[in-house]
Amino acid sequence: MTANRSDLRRLFNPKSIAVIGASNRKGNIGRIIFERLIPSLRKLYPVHPREPDIMGYEAFPKVAALPDGIDVAVVATGAETAVSAAEACASKAIPFLIIVAGGFGETGSEGARRETRLQEIGDRFGTRILGPNSLGIFVPGERLDTIFVEHGDKALGPGGGVAFITQSGSVGVEALGLASNSGYGMRAFVGLGNKCDLDELDFLDYFGRDPETTCLAFYLENIAHGRRFLERARQVTPHKPVIVLKAGRTPSGARAVCSHTGRLAGMDAVVNGAFRQYGIQRVIDDEELCDASKCLAMLPPARGPRVAVLTPAGGFGVMCADYVEADQRGITLSMATLAPQTVRRIREASFPFAACTNPVDLTASADDGMFGRSLDALMEDDGVDIIICTAFFAPPAISDGLIQEIADRARHSPKPVITFTQYGPFTDLYLRRFHDAGVVGFPSISRAVRAARFLVERARILAALKEHP
Amino acid sequence: MKSIVDQWRSELSVTDRPDEYEVKGLLAQLELQVPRGIRLAPGVTGIVPDFQGPFAAKVCSADIMHKTDLKGVHLNLGPGNLAAALGALNSAFPEASILVEEMVAFEGPEMIAGGLIDPGFGPAVMVGAGGILTEIAQDVAFRLAPLNEAEARRMLMELKIYPVFEGFRGLRLDPTPLARLMVTVSRLVDTLGPHFDQLDLNPIVWSRAGWTILDAKLMLHKMI
Numbered sequence: 056m057t058a059n060r061s062d063l064r065r066l067f068n069p070k071s072i073a074v075i076g077a078s079n080r081k082g083n084i085g086r087i088i089f090e091r092l093i094p095s096l097r098k099l100y101p102v103h104p105r106e107p108d109i110m111g112y113e114a115f116p117k118v119a120a121l122p123d124g125i126d127v128a129v130v131a132t133g134a135e136t137a138v139s140a141a142e143a144c145a146s147k148a149i150p151f152l153i154i155v156a157g158g159f160g161e162t163g164s165e166g167a168r169r170e171t172r173l174q175e176i177g178d179r180f181g182t183r184i185l186g187p188n189s190l191g192i193f194v195p196g197e198r199l200d201t202i203f204v205e206h207g208d209k210a211l212g213p214g215g216g217v218a219f220i221t222q223s224g225s226v227g228v229e230a231l232g233l234a235s236n237s238g239y240g241m242r243a244f245v246g247l248g249n250k251c252d253l254d255e256l257d258f259l260d261y262f263g264r265d266p267e268t269t270c271l272a273f274y275l276e277n278i279a280h281g282r283r284f285l286e287r288a289r290q291v292t293p294h295k296p297v298i299v300l301k302a303g304r305t306p307s308g309a310r311a312v313c314s315h316t317g318r319l320a321g322m323d324a325v326v327n328g329a330f331r332q333y334g335i336q337r338v339i340d341d342e343e344l345c346d347a348s349k350c351l352a353m354l355p356p357a358r359g360p361r362v363a364v365l366t367p368a369g370g371f372g373v374m375c376a377d378y379v380e381a382d383q384r385g386i387t388l389s390m391a392t393l394a395p396q397t398v399r400r401i402r403e404a405s406f407p408f409a410a411c412t413n414p415v416d417l418t419a420s421a422d423d424g425m426f427g428r429s430l431d432a433l434m435e436d437d438g439v440d441i442i443i444c445t446a447f448f449a450p451p452a453i454s455d456g457l458i459q460e461i462a463d464r465a466r467h468s469p470k471p472v473i474t475f476t477q478y479g480p481f482t483d484l485y486l487r488r489f490h491d492a493g494v495v496g497f498p499s500i501s502r503a504v505r506a507a508r509f510l511v512e513r514a515r516i517l518a519a520l521k522e523h524p
Numbered sequence: 525m526k527s528i529v530d531q532w533r534s535e536l537s538v539t540d541r542p543d544e545y546e547v548k549g550l551l552a553q554l555e556l557q558v559p560r561g562i563r564l565a566p567g568v569t570g571i572v573p574d575f576q577g578p579f580a581a582k583v584c585s586a587d588i589m590h591k592t593d594l595k596g597v598h599l600n601l602g603p604g605n606l607a608a609a610l611g612a613l614n615s616a617f618p619e620a621s622i623l624v625e626e627m628v629a630f631e632g633p634e635m636i637a638g639g640l641i642d643p644g645f646g647p648a649v650m651v652g653a654g655g656i657l658t659e660i661a662q663d664v665a666f667r668l669a670p671l672n673e674a675e676a677r678r679m680l681m682e683l684k685i686y687p688v689f690e691g692f693r694g695l696r697l698d699p700t701p702l703a704r705l706m707v708t709v710s711r712l713v714d715t716l717g718p719h720f721d722q723l724d725l726n727p728i729v730w731s732r733a734g735w736t737i738l739d740a741k742l743m744l745h746k747m748i
Contacts, residue, residue, distance in 0.1 A: 281645040285668070313589055314722040314741060316638025316650050319664050325642040328650075328666030331682075332675055385682060522674050 063253075063261045066151040066183070067194055067243060069097055069126035073149065075118060075140045076131035077101030077109045084155065085131040086110075087203040088191070092129075095199045100125060102140075118143035127151045129191065129201050134158030137187065138172050145180035153201055154186035160249050161188060170251050177252045185253045190224035190246025196267070202246070206231045215240020216269030216352040218262035220255060222247045222276050223302075226341055230274070234345040236483045237498065238490020240352060242268045254279050256287060263291035270352035272344055273299045285333040292334030293520050296351040296513055299335050300344045301326055334516040336509060343505070350495050350506040354471040356514035359440035361391035362507055363433045364414035366445035367421045367453070371475070371500060372414030375443055378504040386508040386515075388441075390414070397436040404428035422452035427460040434470055441507045446476040446496070448485065458485070462492035471495075471510050475503040525715045528553050533719070533744075540719065540744040541586040545623050547740040551725075554708050557736045561625035566618060569610040575626050577602050581609045583616070584623035589741075600627060628736050632688055632697045634727030635735070637706060639669065639713040639720065647720060649710045651676070651702070653685050654727040669710035676703035676710075697730045705735055719744045 072092055076085035089109055092099055100121055101109035108114050115121050118128075118140060128144040130137045134156045144152055159170040170187065177184045185192070191201030195215065206228045217240060221227035224246045231244065242265070245258055255275055262268040271291065278284050278301070288297045301323070330337045336351070338344045362379045366372040379388045390413050393401075401411040405425045410416040415433070417425050426444070433442050444465075446457055465472035474496040478485050482498050489496040497503045532550045536542050542550070545563040552558050560575045563584055573579060583596035591597055596617060598609035606624070613622050636654030641647055645668055652664025665679040680686060680699050689699040705728070713720050721743040728737050 278644060281642075282668075285645070313743065314638060314640065314724040315636060315654075315658050315726055316724055317640050317722050318659060319638075319650060319652070319662060320640055320642070320648070320666065324650075324664070325640075325645060325648045325666045325668075328648065328679070329642075329645050329668045331678070332667045332671065519674070519678065 063151075063183075063257065065126040066185070067192065067199070067261075068197055069151075069199075071098035071100065071125045071127075073100040073102055073115075073118070073121055073125050073128040073144070074109075074131060075102045075128055075144070076136070077103055077114070079106060079109055084203045088129055088131050088155070088201055091200045091202070095197065097199070118147060121147060123147070125149050127153065129153045129155065131155050131203070134166065134169055134187070138169055138176075141173055141182075141184065142176050145176050145182040148180070148182075150182060152182055152184045152186075153189055153191050154184060154248070155189060155191060155201075155203065156186075157188040159187040159251070170249060173251050183253055183257075184251055185245070186248035187251060188224075189248030190221075190227060192246070193241075193244040195241055202228070202244070204228055216242050216267065217348045218242050218245070218258065218265070218268045218271045219348070220245045220247060220258045220262075220271070221274040222250070222255075223274055224248070226274050226302075230341040230345050233341060234349060237486035237496065238488075239345065239349055240490075250279060256280060256284055259284065259287050259291060259297070263287070263295070263297075268295065270295055270348050271297045272348035273297070274341075274344060275299060275301055276303045281329075285329060285335070288335050289333045289520075292516060296348075296516075297335050298338055298344060298347045298351065299330065300338050300340070301330075334520055336512055336516070342502075346497065346502055346506055347509045350471075350473065350509055351513055353493070353495050354473070354506075354510055355469055356517060357441045357471055357507065357510040358514065360386070360388045360511050361438060361440045362388050362443060362504075363391045363393065363436070363439040363441070364443050364445070365417070365426065365429055365433060366414055367417050367419055367426075367447050367450050368445065369410065369414075369416045369418075371445050372410075372416050375445070375475075375500050375504060376414050378501055379507075383505070384508050384512065386511050388504070388507060388511065391436070391439045393433075394436050394438055397432045397439075400432035401429045404432065419450040420452060421450060423454055423457045423460045426453075426457055427464065430461065430464045430472070434464060434468060434472075440470065441510065442470065442472045443503050443507065444472055444474045445500075446474050446485075446489070448476075448478050448481075455488075458488050458492050458494070462489070462494050465495075466493040471507070473497070473503050473506050475500055525554065525711055529712070529715050538586065540746050542742055542744070543584045543586050543621065543623075544582065544740055545584050545621070547742045548737070550712075550742075551737055551740060554712060556705060556708060557731075557734045558740070559625040559628050559736060559738065561623050564610070564622045564624065566621055567614055568622075569607055569614060571610070571624070572603075573624055573626075577606070578627040579606055580625045580627050581606065581613060582623045582625070583613055583620045585617070585620040588617070588620065628729065628731045628738065630729035630731040630736070632695045632730045633685060634729055635702065636664070636724070636726035637709050637728055638725060639709060639723040641720065641722075642668075647710075647713045649706060649713060651679050651706055652683060658726060667710070669713045671707060671710045673700075673703050673707050676706035679703075679706065698733075702728070702735050716744065721745050
């Protein structure tokens with residue numbers, strides 16, 4: 056065994072990386088991957104049969120010629136060559152392989168045979184294999200990136216807490232773009248691919264224990280060891296949220312369904328129940344996966360379901376109240392009743408004509424300071440569990456200083472503050488600025504309210520775990 | 525529980541094909557409440573039950589899945605018309621046994637509980653709104669088996685009809701024994717292990733300060 060089964064540290068923080076199939080030819084996948092790895096400042100070993108160097112790095116003609124002690128090999132060749140390259144890497148005791156090529160189990164019987172050979176290589180040498188058909192890994196904090204397709208990660212700053220583990224490469228990349236448009240803190244991205252060896256269980260265990268991970272988000276089409284995944288997730292959920300998008304519905308088995316129970320289970324009602332039982336938060340699409348992980352990674356669980364809304368625009372306050380009162384996800388929220396003292400403080404901080412009961416409408420005459428003082432009043436009201444703050448930058452007395460005004464209060468607040476902002480073509484820009492200031496923001500009322508539900512759901516899970524650990 | 529279940533399986537009249545009477549016998553051994561009843565062999569009609577009417581008479585066979593649809597259920601029978609109902613059942617189902625039960629008066633809604641094997645996660649249980657509206661309302665919650673009482677209670681709290689357990693319209697239905705019933709069901713499903721296929725307890729009703737299972741179907745795998 057060259058790698059401890061659950062210790063993936065050398066995979067996510069390697070000192071040296073070999074790229075099999077690295078190339079000088081523009082557009083070649085091996086070239087893109089190699090180029091992406093240069094900023095990681097790790098020792099890089101390109102392997103190419105003929106080229107003496109790749110982009111200025113000394114190249115090695117074959118795997119056998121590589122020095123000992125390499126941590127990770129990215130195999131960027133086609134499927135058939137990948138198998139022999141994997142074998143060569145494994146016999147050189149490289150502990151981790153990332154196999155990019157498709158053309159394995161997903162393509163029919165010949166591909167399946169190739170995948171079996173890969174599995175045998177892993178078993179024989181103790182080398183751990185990510186893929187095949189894997190998009191690779193991306194660890195922003197380590198500047199480590201083996202993803203060969205463009206991913207909209209410009210907004211991803213280091214230091215984020217979400218471990219994002221996806222069975223589908225393209226869903227992963229799209230979700231990354233969606234999230235990063237508006238600011239998203241990512242600890243690591245993992246493309247699982249065909250899971251011939253490393254699978255969701257390995258990454259659940261690893262990121263569950265990783266101190267820098269604050270939240271785990273999975274996109275899964277099948278869960279290899281259903282019960283084990285659930286049981287191990289329950290070891291993690293007391294400490295950090297686990298969110299799963301389980302796509303693709305499993306038919307309820309070959310046997311004829313002749314009971315009410317079987318018919319009611321339909322395609323995946325059991326998954327819903329099982330996830331609840333084990334403290335996993337289920338989401339249904341990429342937007343929900345990103346929204347849930349974004350808010351759960353950054354905000355504390357809600358102490359209760361009572362929402363206060365602060366807005367400079369009455370219409371949005373009313374819509375927000377409607378969303379709050381609608382019962383969704385089986386999570387009931389309610390509009391908080393503000394304490395008389397809170398109402399008085401907001402009145403003193405704003406105008407005689409402002410609506411100082413919930414939803415609090417400061418009107419379009421509001422300025423940055425009124426927002427800040429009203430937020431203070433809401434945060435100190437024991438009858439308020441969650442605050443949704445509408446931030447508009449069009450009103451004349453509002454400046455960009457509003458971001459800091461909100462951030463100063465929201466950033467380390469024990470009470471979650473969720474911001475909703477819209478600013479025409481600048482919406483994403485302002486969401487990113489909020490994110491960089493440590494504030495969770497969304498570009499629509501419904502998504503802001505949905506985020507509140509995720510936080511209440513999380514609190515409920517923690518309460519249930521406490522009741523029956 | 526394992527010894528009770530093993531003993532029960534070994535005594536079934538047809539291997540791994542329990543009829544309603546036998547399933548209810550097992551439930552009673554597991555301290556769940558079922559109506560008093562007797563099973564009559566095929567063709568037997570002259571019988572006076574040793575419990576009070578009104579009675580229900582039902583065809584009792586593991587081979588008949590939808591006995592109501594096949595007119596295999598007669599309800600609200602008194603001493604005067606029991607014999608006629610038994611005669612009708614005998615001529616419609618000459619090969620089948622008949623189950624004669626006391627009719628149970630109840631209040632509140634009918635509930636359903638059940639179990640199945642999920643292809644990904646294994647044995648699972650369900651509870652929800654039962655009776656004839658079961659599949660229209662689809663007000664059910666699932667969990668994996670086995671489960672504890674707190675989790676069973678959370679299943680109930682997930683139901684839209686949960687207010688019936690909180691004094692809705694003056695109803696006084698106690699959710700605790702229903703949660704305990706779910707725990708027992710989940711242990712039964714778990715104990716049956718590879719033999720288990722599907723279970724329906726429907727309806728389950730609040731009667732005499734307890735939850736009574738009026739109808740029960742348990743399907744086992746035929747082990748070859």
